[in-house]
Amino acid sequence: MAQPTATEIGRVVEFLQQDREDVKLNDVMDLAERMAQSLDEAVATTDKMLHAEFRSIAEQISSLKREIRDLRPDQFRFERIPEAGRELDAVVESTQDATETIMAAAEAIMAADATDPVAYKALVDDKMIVIFEACSFQDLTGQRIRKVVKTLSWIDERIESLAQRLNLAETGPEETVEESDDERRMRELMLNGPQMKGQGVSQSDVDDFFSMSDQEDIDKLFD
Numbered sequence: 001m002a003q004p005t006a007t008e009i010g011r012v013v014e015f016l017q018q019d020r021e022d023v024k025l026n027d028v029m030d031l032a033e034r035m036a037q038s039l040d041e042a043v044a045t046t047d048k049m050l051h052a053e054f055r056s057i058a059e060q061i062s063s064l065k066r067e068i069r070d071l072r073p074d075q076f077r078f079e080r081i082p083e084a085g086r087e088l089d090a091v092v093e094s095t096q097d098a099t100e101t102i103m104a105a106a107e108a109i110m111a112a113d114a115t116d117p118v119a120y121k122a123l124v125d126d127k128m129i130v131i132f133e134a135c136s137f138q139d140l141t142g143q144r145i146r147k148v149v150k151t152l153s154w155i156d157e158r159i160e161s162l163a164q165r166l167n168l169a170e171t172g173p174e175e176t177v178e179e180s181d182d183e184r185r186m187r188e189l190m191l192n193g194p195q196m197k198g199q200g201v202s203q204s205d206v207d208d209f210f211s212m213s214d215q216e217d218i219d220k221l222f223d
Helices: 006-016 025-071 073-111 117-135 137-165 181-189 203-210 215-220
Strands: none
Touching: 025 073, 025 137, 073 117, 073 137, 117 137
16 A cells, blocks of 8 residues: 655645545545554654664674774783883893993093003903993893883784774874973973984084183073
């Protein structure tokens, strides 16, 4: 049975509202049946659409849970990041120990009595061996740093994979974080630690600074 359109139903309702006596009960019942069937189909269609939408949402939630699980967040918190921190601590400690050893050996050489060439040479040879042995720390620290870099790459790959699968690519300009007064001061004074190659102040810049004869030129640097 063909379903009436909204226009057809409107015409019938308008016809019934005219209070005509020639309207039969069967016509009214037939119209009611048609409208009921139309309403049932509309409800069924809406129900299917809602069911499909909720199902899609549920699938997306399940997919997100799988992605988060694949990230293995427990490894971030309890394994990878703490391990990287321990490796960096070990790098700092071994570097400090090697530096102290080398400085102590150098001081011993500088303070040694050079009036006895044989004894002085023996002491220098002994301290040079100590220095060479201390310099071997860089092999171990290099291995530790490579492990830290590997951990950071592992984290970056998983976050990038999650962002791609969830379509979280950047679509607009990056939000600018306001710089604090301390951060600005450190940046302007370049007190933020060692510089990468090609960055920071070169030795020629330092030489030019100390070769300034005009006090006004120096004062301009701090304006």
